[in-house]
Amino acid sequence: MSEKQIDEVSGVSTTGHEWDGIKELDNPMPRWWLWTFYATVVWALAYAIAFPAWPLINSATTGLLGYSSRADVKNELAAVEAAKADYVAEIAAKSVEEILADENLRTFATAAGSATFKVNCVQCHGSGAEGGPGYPNLNDDEWLWGGDIESIRQSIAHGIRYSEDADTRVSEMPAFRDVLQPGEIQQVAAFAASLSGMNADAEMAAAGKPLFEQNCAACHGESGNGNREMGAPDLTDAIWLYGSSQAEIAAQIRSPKHGVMPAWGGRLGDVAVKELSVFVHSLGGGE
Template sequence: MKTPEKDPHTEVETTGHSWDGIEELNTPLPRWWLWTFYATIIWGLIYIAAYPALPFFGSTSNGFLGWSARSSLEADLQQHKDRHASLNNTLVDAELSNLQTGQELRQYALARGAAVFTANCSQCHGAGAGGTVGYPNLLDNDWLWGGSLESITYIINHGIRNTSDPDAQFSEMPAFGEFLEEDDITSLTQFVTQLAQAKTKELNIDENTLFVENCSGCHGQNATGNESLGAPDLTDAIWLYGADSDSVEKTITDGRFGVMPAWGQRLSEADLRAVSIYVHALGGGE
């Protein structure tokens, strides 16, 4: 073996590597460095034994501390629940009409309601509650079945036109295509489209016999709708299925039958009340 060369100045061995005449010295590491290295290995072994580490088929070693990410999450969730226990109880027990007072309770209900809304309602009504064709916009001040907190809670609890909850509000827009002539439908469509453009003052609703005979029963003498039947106001600017003549004609010919599930069967009372308060506070609540 070749004798390693020594740097004449420091008398330390060189590694034999040289760049532009600069040689690398083989300076020994401090010994504590070695011990630190051993200490990290021992620490690693303890860590492997203490926490889930070694992969098996389908699971891992458990670790003697018994820690798991899942139980840690459950503990966190439980801690969160415990912290909000009293607010939660108030939310469930209080009279609905009293829920709007109390800043802390309201903030809690709004935050909780927002989470419930995102998980359960946003699929149809949109993440921003802006709705889409056939699914009402919850931000505006137009309510088919009433916009008070009580009405909103009832609707969310029992749903609309579903078969699973006997208390669900129910009504049906008939398919007039089955008993009206095509000419009459065209004429009605034209009339309703004009209503949609809010020209009520120029139109004489009483004199339109087609409308009086077929529509006024639900939509009212003045075509302003009826909340107890979920019959929309035909004179306002908001049209669930579109205000153009094609959409209106389709509505008159085939009828409409929008269904909303009964959420009382799925949500806890606290969630139900929270999401009601949230929806009521979106901007249109009465």
């Protein structure tokens, strides 16, 4: 056994460790630190015995106190549900028009609908409900099927072209590639573009007007203002679901795209659909 080395300056023995000429003194730990350390060990053992701590195969030890953070959360959620039960019951009993007329119910439904929208609708309509190519902007005043509160509820509850719901809204523009010649499709596209004030070849637009009246006016109207009963969009504004260039309009005439929105009534329930309807109506585009 090697002899202890004593540091000449402090008179304290060293641990025998040396690094680059620097030796480590073997000073004892302060008493207060040791007692603090021992106390934490005792506290940890007591905590492990009193509270859930040790993992088992399918659960964990419950602890002598029987505390459960999950139970706390469950109780808090139950308290929240109880607090809003009266509002939910009123919403279930009233129509969306009556909910709008009641300031307290409208405020509650808007907040609840906002949460529902963030979970179920932002994937298509965007976090700000601004939409995108093929997905309608819910903030503007252009509504294919109407923007009053009941029309919005109907669209949300039963969906658009959703085959599993018998009451879904249905509109389908035919593919005119089998009806019109390629040149005629370009002429109709030019005329449709001109309806909203976009630059279009005047000669082609003039030639497309009678073709439009023969093939498109039945749904979109002679002036192109659309028809909400049929879900036919207004062609005179600057809002285009699948693009506003003449080429994009021609592509839609040639082989139209038809979006599908699921029916949310069966998925979310009547109350959530009403709340979602009130929220969408509140975005600014609701009529």
